[in-house]
Amino acid sequence: MxxxxxxxxxxxxxxxxxxxxxxxxxxxxxxMVQKLSLTTFYFFFLAILMANLSIATALGCPAGCMCNDDTYVVQCERSKLDVIPITLNPAIQRLVLRNNKIKTVDAAFQFYRDLQYVDLSSNHLVNIPTKSFLHQEKLQELHLNKNKLSSINNKTFQGLKSLTVLNLRENFLEELAKGLFSILPRLEELNLGQNRISKIDPLAFEGLLSLRVLYLDDNALSTVPTPSFSVLGSLAELHVGLNGFTSLPDEAFSGLGKLSVLDISSGGLSNISSNAFKGMTGLRSLNLADNRLQRIPTDQLGHLVRLEDLTIGQNEFSSLAKGSFKGLTNLRRIDITGANNLEHIEKGAFGDNLNLETIVLVSNKRLENLADGALVGLPNLRHLVLRENSFRTLSESVTSWGELRALELTDNPINCDCQLLWLLNSINSKNITNVQCSTPKRLRDKSLRTLTADDLGCSFGDPRQQAIIITFCVSATILLGMLGLFLFRYRQRVREALKDYKWNKRAISRKEHEYQKTFPDEDYGARVGQHHIKQIPVTEL
Known part of the structure; x- marks a missing residue:
């Protein structure tokens, strides 16, 4: 061997x-030299192979994560991570690290240059080092909400040339400095809600030429940051509710000529200047709910000629007077929910709003009735929502029911009597939610749909028969009234006519009686026979 x-x-x-x-x-x-060289090569190759095997063993999906190398998506939610993992596939495009314990954004992102979506929400982020995203030129959405960020600067997001959505909601930001987002030219949506922002530089949003949606709600703003809006000419949607301002000055939203949606809900507003909405000719949706308005701001709303959707519940007004929404000719939907002082809606309250399709009147605990004709004259009304109010009955004359497609009346203390017979007859022909009786006691909790006209205490179940009887009674009443009026007006003449009639009647009766006595029936024939009638010659005629 x-x-x-x-x-x-x-x-x-x-x-x-x-x-x-x-x-x-x-x-x-x-x-000998040749064999030594070959042996050295073998050892070198083996060393490289072992190194690669070691790297391959180290790379992989961390415990608690789901990694898909086909779709390039990695999800590490509630995985107890305290750092951003560096062992992932370098080609990943979507990285979700929600609900972990990550405290900072480190250099790990430089290994993943194809990322398009990153979610770091609900972590423990305290700061973001400068240039952390320098190599993320493809990133389009970055979610950093629900963290502990207290400050950012104009270099924090350097490198994010393609970013369209930035979510910083629920952090501890207090101030927005000049040019803070100027390096994000393609940003379309910026969420800064639920922070502690009390100061905004007039040029804080400079450079955001593509911004369409801005959230500034639930902050510490004492006044509307009107100067900051001047550089947001493309803004279409603005949320500034839940702040500390109680009034809107003239032209509060100057510069936002393209604004379509405005939310000022839950802001404690008690005063709106006459020209607060001046220039907002493109506004389509306005939310004024949960404020302290004691009356409908009719004149102020009149500037919003293209408004289609108005939410104005949870305020302090007690009634809707005639023409409350005058000028809002394009209004299609109105929502009045939770207006605890609302008691009455007058006829013609929506008289100028002929394009209304949906009226929502929900949870207005003092609203017991609608005036007859309150909703008449709305030819496009399709949905009427009257849930959770205090209606005991509903008159058929409230609105024109012909075009109505849906009526919601649940959770009202309905009194089921004959006044609701029209509604009972309409239930099968229209989409009406289940109406339960509250009174009388014998019908409590029963569905109106299951009742009959007799159950409602109606004498005549057929509405046409009722109509005939009512028409006859009304006609008879009118005729009797006219006759009485005639007799009263000409009572003297009637009295004289009746007197003459009675006297003549007595005189004739007396003569006839005497005549009957002078010529008895037995003698009348004999007397006629005894007297010959003398013929009158023709020549004498």
Whole structure:
């Protein structure tokens, strides 16, 4: 058997029955060098292979994560991570790290240059080092909400040239400095809600030429940051509710000519200047709910000629007077929910709003009735929502029911009597929610749909028969009234006519009586026979 020893010598082994003989032959120097080089190469190759195997073993999906190498999506939600993992596939495009314990954004992002979506919400982020996103040129959405960020600067988001959505909601930001977002030219949505922002530089939003949606709600703003809006000419949606301002000055939203949606809910507003909405000719949706308005701001709303959706519940007004929404000719939906002082809606309250399609009157605990005709004259009304009010009955004359497609009346203390017979007859032909009776006691909790006209105490179940009877009674009343009026007006003449009639009747009766006595019936024929009628000659005529 031939082997090679450690020196590169060729050795032969000869075996016999009694001993083993080994003989070695020393190779030439040239042969020995060649074999040493080959051996070195083998060792070098083996070292590289082992290193690659070690790296491959280290790379992978961390415990508690889901990694999909086909879609390039990694989700590590509630995985107890305290740092951003660096062992992920470098080609990932979507990284979700919600609800972990990550405290900072480190250099790990430099390994993932194809990221398009990153969610770091609900972590423990305290700060973001400068240039942390320098290599994320493809990133489009960055969610940093629900963290502990107290400050950011104009270099925090350096490198995010493609970013369209930035979510910083529910952090501890207090101030927005000049040019803070100027390096985000493609940003379309910026959420700064639920922070502690009390000061905004007039040029804080400078450079956001593509911004369409801005959230500033639930902060510590004492006045409307009107100067800051001047650079947001493309803004379409603004949320500034839940702040500390109680009034809107003239032209409070100057510069926002393209604004379509405005939310000022829950802001404690008690005063709106006459020209607060001046220039907002493109506004389509306005939310004024949950404020302290004691009356409908009719004149102020009149500037919003294109308004289609108005939410104005949870305020302090007690009635809707005639023409409350004058000028809002394009209004299609109005929502008055939770107006605890609202008691009455007058006829013509929506008289100028002929395009209304949906009226929502919900949870107005003092609203017991609608005036007859309060909703008449709305040819496009399709949905009427009257849930959770204090209606005991509903008159058929409240609105024109012909075009109505849906009526919601649940959770009202409905009194089921004959006044609701029209509604009972309409239930099967219209989409009306289940109406439960509250009174009388014998019908409590019963569905109006299951009742009959007799159950409602109606004498005549057929509405046409009722109409005929009512028409007859009304006609008879009118005729009797006219006759009485005639007799009263001409009572003297009637009295004289009746007097003459009675006197003549008595005189005729007396003469006839005497005549009957002078010529008895027995003698009348005899007397006629005894007297011949003298013929009158023709010549004498």
């Amino acid at each position: 031939d082997v090679t020893d450690e020196t590169g010598c060729d050795c032969g082994v000869t075996m016999s029955s009694d001993k083993i003989r080994t003989t070695c032959r020393i190779p030439s120097s040239k042969t």
